[in-house]
Amino acid sequence: MATITREEALEYHKLQGKPGKISVIPTKPMLTQRDLSLAYTPGVAIPVLEIEQDADASYEYTAKGNLVAVLTNGTAILGLGDRGALAAKPVMEGKAVLFKRFADVDAIDIEVDSRDPDVVIQVARAISPSFGGINLEDIKAPECFYIEETLRSLLDIPVFHDDQHGTAIISGAALLNGLELVGKQIAEVKIVVSGAGASAISCAELMVKLGAKRENILLVDTRGVVYQGRQEGMNPYKERFAAETEARSLADAVRGADVFYGLSVKDILTPEMVKTMAERPLIFAMSNPDPEIRYELAKEARPDAIVATGRSDYPNQINNVLGFPFIFRGALDVRARTINDEMKVAASHALAALAKEDVPDSVLRAYNLESLKFGPDYIIPKPLDPRVLLWEAPAVARAAIESGVARKVIDIEEYRQQLAFRLGMGEQIRYYILNKAKSAPRLMRICFAEGEESKIIRAAYQIMDENIGEPILIGRADVICQKISDLGLSCTPRIIDPLHYERFEEYAQAFYLLRQRKGITLKDARQRILDPNVFGPMMVKMGDADAFVSGLTYDYPDVIRPALQIHHTKPGTQRAAGVYIMIVNDRTYLFTDATVNIDPSAEDLAEIACLAADFAQQLGIEPRVALLSFSNFGSTIHPLSLKVKKAVDLIRQRRPELMVDGEMQADTAVSPEIIQERYPFSRVSDANVLVFPSLESANIAYKLLARLGNAQAIGPILLGIGAPIHVLQTGEEVRNIVNIAAVAVMDAMSRQP
Incomplete structure (x- = not known):
């Protein structure tokens, strides 16, 4: 299993200047004075009076129904033992984000500074009106039994000790x-x-x-x-x-x-x-x-x-993680008074039954498997199987209803559909890519141009430690080894200095043959091959690497130009393009083209859209492609909007199986309500692949969304290149370097015979 360094763990917990792992985000508009008056005084007085009259109204007018307290006293923290309440906070925050990540349950960590089980009980009882459920965590035995049993007898909300x-x-x-x-x-x-x-x-x-x-x-x-x-x-x-x-x-x-x-x-x-x-x-x-x-x-x-x-x-x-998020999801959604034995048994049976079902292609791709079926090596679903939510939570909800502990009776089939709508991809995309890379039949060799950079070295360490691939660092061995020592890392990546590489002359000759009719002499080739952005793609060309990554300290054209000179575009492809995976809350979008084609023609846009749609399918996403403009379906006749309309027609001719439409404005593309109300004829609603009419519009959009919308951007990811070549953003963080390296591995895997 992956090992974590002290420095990496501490950096993660203060990443992007934000200490900790959780925050509070408003769910209602807060833009106008009227919004504020509704959110607080005087408007807030109305639900106060409603809840006073009917306690169950708190489920309708507050976050109670989707809020869990993750409560501990820190007496049995993981394998660390009794470290006290405050020291348990990182673990409880971690538990809270797992609730959100896997089942969209909001959770708040509560650390009780007492080893007296009766004090823990008193605190939990006192704060219980705020929550729909309480998850007890990291409390030592036998006190944990007493605390849970007592709270279950006192409270009318689910109390669940997950460690048990x-x-x-x-x-x-x-x-x-x-x-x-x-x-x-x-x-x-x-x-x-x-x-x-x-x-x-x-x-x-x-x-x-x-x-x-x-x-x-x-x-x-x-x-x-x-x-x-x-x-x-x-x-x-x-x-x-x-x-x-x-x-x-x-x-x-x-x-x-x-x-x-x-x-x-x-x-x-x-x-x-x-x-x-x-x-x-x-x-x-x-x-x-x-x-x-x-x-x-x-x-x-x-x-x-x-x-x-x-x-x-x-x-x-x-x-x-196959249990607690989904158990609470089901319990909360029927407003259960407790989590009883019937609900636990139902959860076990649901997981057991799911393991016998046909495994979807998205799960197979995530684990790089040709097939996976019920048998000695598959008796329990995979943790990244998105269907767990759809099987376990309804089973728990049904058991709560049938055993009489549910306040709210629901139609289980309708509920299952509602849960499906919660399955936004979000961070699942990153996990999918990383797991896909880890599941390669062999370690893919990833060549990094900027091997002497500390961030690249740290990323290489993680890539090796997590078995994502085999990093090859281009640079001077003495410099790289010294930096590894300075960083306190224990790793020995392969290092290649082009000047002293045993195949240097072969590379120079090969590059000369590729470019001899483009004004390159053999002398020029020997000089050019010393450039890491030439040497790296040549390593892929000569079979000494499977993928190449660069761009941390280079401008984008410095990387892509030699890559195209050496590898050209993929067979059947005329244009390369760039795509960003944009993760917005629990939704995932692909933005293209924000990096390569400055002013694409209609033909270019059609090819870019097809490349992006194919990449979406590689990620397990069913593409819904919208070609964007300032016009909605002919509302403004202009050469720029007509270009986009022509691109849509070309795509339909070439790829009739794709779900694509346009031209349409950006808000129309991502708002099903607008489509339903104004453009019900559109073949696309709630688009997830957004094709921008120009590089400047795409580049502006993704950067604004990343900065102002708190979206996570993974990319740029190059599409259409004749080899797995990928480009980093200048100054990229280590986490995102690892992401791109995993994308490069996934790309290399897709090209294997």
């Missing part, structure tokens, strides 16, 4: 599917749980709810098997699983066991122990980042085993 129930629900889904594959009945299997903390106890309890027999479960803690009559290290929660058994050690317990649940410490389960388990065992080694037994060792010892871990670099990842 999250892992239980996800692993429960994996258990159901794993047992189905090995042909065993849950009521008959022998189960061993290594660990007796909050998560382990909850996992064992949910197994019982799923059909396992309590007497078939052996709990093993640091003192050994939890057996009847044991006095040391016991508490009421362990007592529920005190077994009548002669087994005293983990080795004793796993002998003949069908299932192993690891929620303890790394390497505690040995290959020798695994060999004593029953035929076709399930081994869920979920300690993170280091499992109870390494995946490779488990499979080597028992090739017939189905193995799951908490890690993303092995099959069957048990990841809590």
